[in-house]
Amino acid sequence: MNTEPRQRYEAVPGRNAAIINRPQTIVLLLQRAKNPVFVVGSCATPEEARLVARLAGSAGCPVVATSTAVRSFRAGGLPCIPMPAMEISARLADPSWSIGSKEPPHDLVVMFGVPFVISSVIESGLKSFSPHLRVVSLDRYYHPHCYLSFPTIPEDQWLIQMEAILKEAVG
Numbered sequence: 001m002n003t004e005p006r007q008r009y010e011a012v013p014g015r016n017a018a019i020i021n022r023p024q025t026i027v028l029l030l031q032r033a034k035n036p037v038f039v040v041g042s043c044a045t046p047e048e049a050r051l052v053a054r055l056a057g058s059a060g061c062p063v064v065a066t067s068t069a070v071r072s073f074r075a076g077g078l079p080c081i082p083m084p085a086m087e088i089s090a091r092l093a094d095p096s097w098s099i100g101s102k103e104p105p106h107d108l109v110v111m112f113g114v115p116f117v118i119s120s121v122i123e124s125g126l127k128s129f130s131p132h133l134r135v136v137s138l139d140r141y142y143h144p145h146c147y148l149s150f151p152t153i154p155e156d157q158w159l160i161q162m163e164a165i166l167k168e169a170v171g
Contacts, residue, residue: 017142017149023164025148029136030059030169033108037099039088042067043139044113046076051162052112052138053078058169062100064088069113085114089122093130105132111146112138120145138162 020026030036038056040049040063049065049072056063065073065080066088073080081099083091091097098104109126111119119137123145126135137143140158142151150158 017137017144017146020148020150020161023161023168026136026138026165027168029108029134029148030055030061030110033059033061033134035098035100035102035104035106036061036108036110037092037106038063038110038112039085039114040065040069040073040080040112041085041114041119042069043115044069044072046072048113049073049078050076051166053080055166055169056110058166064099066114085118085122089125092126092133095130095132107132107134109133109135110138111135111143114139116141116143119143138165 036059038052038061040052044052049069053063053073063073063080064083066083066085070080070082092106092109095105098106111123114122120143123135123137123143126133127145134147135145137146137149140150140153140155143149150161
């Protein structure tokens with residue numbers, strides 16, 4: 001397991017992400033969050049989109065799909081809110097904004113499938129300018145700007161971890 005950023009030039013010194021060691025950690029964060037939101041990017045495959053939609057559905061939180069991820073969600077009949085990645089990052093930084101019917105602000109953002117360079121910029125901005133938010137990455141690459149992140153792991157191990165998280169969340 002590697003805790004080095006995928007592209008070193010994107011990582012700045014500072015507080016790094018804690019490593020997701022147990023599926024219960026993610027499930028507890030989702031249960032304790034008052035207004036969580038999932039952000040799914042264009043790197044998510046249709047199968048991964050279904051997996052994330054099930055996890056978000058079990059937590060009762062909205063899914064924002066960016067770019068071509070919208071097609072994956074709509075093709076699978078999965079609910080999502082289309083929005084560009086940079087726009088959702090700007091809106092999440094605003095403590096008076098909420099995408100769902102719950103009271104603002106969002107307190108937990110779960111990022112998945114957003115291209116690494118874009119997600120690194122978004123996560124860095126949210127970490128620096130949104131003290132009301134915790135950002136978690138469920139990508140299989142280490143993201144140093146998040147509150148929690150997987151280490152860089154092979155895809156087969158990542159799938160096992162995601163299935164364990166889903167099993168723990170759904171029951």
